[in-house]
Amino acid sequence: xxxxxxxxxxxxxxxxxxxxxxxxxxxxxxxxxxxxxxxxxxxxxxxxxxxxxxxxxxxxxxxxxxxxxxxxxxxxxxxxxxxxxxxxxxxxxxxxxxxxxxxxxxxxxxxxxxxxxxxxxxxxxxxxxxxxxxxxxxxxxxxxxxxxxxxxxxxxxxxxxxxxxxxxxxxxxxxxxxxxxxxxxxxxxxxxxxxxxxxxxxxxxxxxxxxxxxxxxxxxxxxxxxxxxxxxxxxxxxxxxxxxxxxxxxxx
Numbered sequence: 001x002x003x004x005x006x007x008x009x010x011x012x013x014x015x016x017x018x019x020x021x022x023x024x025x026x027x028x029x030x031x032x033x034x035x036x037x038x039x040x041x042x043x044x045x046x047x048x049x050x051x052x053x054x055x056x057x058x059x060x061x062x063x064x065x066x067x068x069x070x071x072x073x074x075x076x077x078x079x080x081x082x083x084x085x086x087x088x089x090x091x092x093x094x095x096x097x098x099x100x101x102x103x104x105x106x107x108x109x110x111x112x113x114x115x116x117x118x119x120x121x122x123x124x125x126x127x128x129x130x131x132x133x134x135x136x137x138x139x140x141x142x143x144x145x146x147x148x149x150x151x152x153x154x155x156x157x158x159x160x161x162x163x164x165x166x167x168x169x170x171x172x173x174x175x176x177x178x179x180x181x182x183x184x185x186x187x188x189x190x191x192x193x194x195x196x197x198x199x200x201x202x203x204x205x206x207x208x209x210x211x212x213x214x215x216x217x218x219x220x221x222x223x224x225x226x227x228x229x230x231x232x233x234x235x236x237x238x239x240x241x242x243x244x245x246x247x248x249x250x251x252x
Contacts, residue, residue, distance in 0.1 A: 031056075033085040033126065039074060041092045041134060043067060053078065071098065076128040085126055089117040094135040102128040188233065192218065193226050197235060197249060206239065206246035
């Protein structure tokens with residue numbers, strides 16, 4: 001008789017235990033989340049999206065990141081059960097992931113130099129742990145550094161061009177042998193024409209009428225008239241280059 005009473009008591013006790021567990025489970029609140037997590041270079045975290053969890057969404061928070069030397073650690077742990085969740089994590093540009101342990105982890109994508117981690121799950125806790133480093137190679141040079149580098153390249157090109165120009169000019173001048181005055185006969189020339197001829201010999205290069213006018217302090221009309229006369233006499237030759245005329249002595 002006592003054994004039957006004990007069995008009944010035991011069955012009733014087990015029934016109430018099971019009933020209380022089901023009741024407590026039914027009282028437990030489950031959440032949902034569809035969130036986007038963004039992390040910047042300084043470890044500041046923004047969590048945006050749709051969720052009924054009371055403290056999941058944050059702005060400008062540094063509670064979820066920790067840095068040791070060059071390593072960053074992103075940790076988001078919620079002990080509550082989520083009936084349904086989806087997340088995407090955008091890490092700073094140049095990030096390299098060393099380790100990842102995340103519930104519902106699906107994969108990693110690279111979008112415009114930024115790594116994006118995604119995950120989804122049902123009826124479980126939301127736990128995200130990501131260890132990463134920010135590769136500084138892409139940030140070695142600022143915009144001002146690039147501008148300085150561009151300026152240096154342009155300066156080198158300009159200086160090289162000028163150097164080649166003067167080297168070629170000097171080479172050309174050196175290739176033209178200097179003619180002495182004794183090789184020319186000034187017979188039949190006026191005094192001004194002789195001055196022009198001597199100036200061309202001393203210069204040992206073609207001159208413009210403006211050069212002759214300045215060097216001899218001679219009126220422009222007089223230079224033009226005498227140059228024309230000397231060309232007719234076969235003393236000089238005139239080469240038109242653009243808007244100017246280059247005047248040179250003919251070889252004797």
